[in-house]
Amino acid sequence: MIDLMDVVYCRLGTRDLAGAEWFAVNILGLEVSERRRGAVYFKSDARAHTLCYVEGGADQQATAFEIGSAADLDRAAAVLDGLGHPVHAGTADECDARHVRGFIRFNDPSGNPIEFVLRPETTGRRYHGTRDAGITGFSHVGLCSTDPARDELFWTEVCNARVSDRIGDAPLMRFGTIHHSVALFPFHQPGIQHINHQVQATDDIHRSLAHLRANQVPVTFGPGRHPTSSAQFLYFTGPDGMTFEYSTGVCEIHDEPLWRDRQFHFAPKGFCQWGSAPKIAAFKD
Numbered sequence: 001m002i003d004l005m006d007v008v009y010c011r012l013g014t015r016d017l018a019g020a021e022w023f024a025v026n027i028l029g030l031e032v033s034e035r036r037r038g039a040v041y042f043k044s045d046a047r048a049h050t051l052c053y054v055e056g057g058a059d060q061q062a063t064a065f066e067i068g069s070a071a072d073l074d075r076a077a078a079v080l081d082g083l084g085h086p087v088h089a090g091t092a093d094e095c096d097a098r099h100v101r102g103f104i105r106f107n108d109p110s111g112n113p114i115e116f117v118l119r120p121e122t123t124g125r126r127y128h129g130t131r132d133a134g135i136t137g138f139s140h141v142g143l144c145s146t147d148p149a150r151d152e153l154f155w156t157e158v159c160n161a162r163v164s165d166r167i168g169d170a171p172l173m174r175f176g177t178i179h180h181s182v183a184l185f186p187f188h189q190p191g192i193q194h195i196n197h198q199v200q201a202t203d204d205i206h207r208s209l210a211h212l213r214a215n216q217v218p219v220t221f222g223p224g225r226h227p228t229s230s231a232q233f234l235y236f237t238g239p240d241g242m243t244f245e246y247s248t249g250v251c252e253i254h255d256e257p258l259w260r261d262r263q264f265h266f267a268p269k270g271f272c273q274w275g276s277a278p279k280i281a282a283f284k285d
């Protein structure tokens, strides 16, 4: 069993690094933590970075999860290799570019590039964006899955994720007490389906709605409330068509092992308690 602790960052390739930075700062509300040749790093909480835009195409995309020790990382590499997932061990330069002490990269069964990372840097300094979006931190990713039942087994049997709820066959999975850190949504191809940041309060959702509208950013879902995590949410489209989500009030699961995953409809009523309908391909039947 590969023990993962949390989702820690996303890397996104873009052909327009300056445009992506503008969006991340002025719309999303992140803080630039560092600029390097061909890469910009963003903070959303005390961690050194939780998002990195790199110059390049979709092949640069990756989602990273923290693993507890160097021995666990070695064991994970052997397990993945044994299961037929070719594993790349991060070089010193690649580790430096990620602010981690070690990592391995492989593709999940759908072909999503995944990194398991050791000792990602934190800063001891809280984040503050120049735009006050009320962000409290990077919280979860949705990944596209070409076969959610198969991929759920990968995340829960090979790794230590636990299913909190399902929407249709789309599992929302946790590593700790937060309702979900990774969710798998059925789609015809792999890719990051959405990136979530938590915000402090309902007010932040509505202030952002006005800000997005004023800046002609496409709002694709919400405001609404997820019946799954009970979080209030707002989804919108960013650079290169990436979906971003703000949410507030995601529930925590403390009654392990009594919690039983619940089944929700893969239809608007399974996605939103308030009746909002998604304009997001992977959230449609």
Ligand SMILES: O=C/C=C/C(C(=O)O)=C(/O)C(=O)O
Residues within 6 Å of the ligand: 141, 142, 167, 172, 183, 194, 196, 226, 227, 228, 229, 230, 231, 245, 247, 250, 270, 271, 272
């Ligand atoms: O309802 C659809 C999605 C649920 C998700 C998600 O987007 O992964 C949540 O964020 C949630 O339940 O909070």
Ligand SMILES: [Fe+2]
Residues within 6 Å of the ligand: 140, 142, 194, 196, 245
């Ligand atoms: Fe989400």
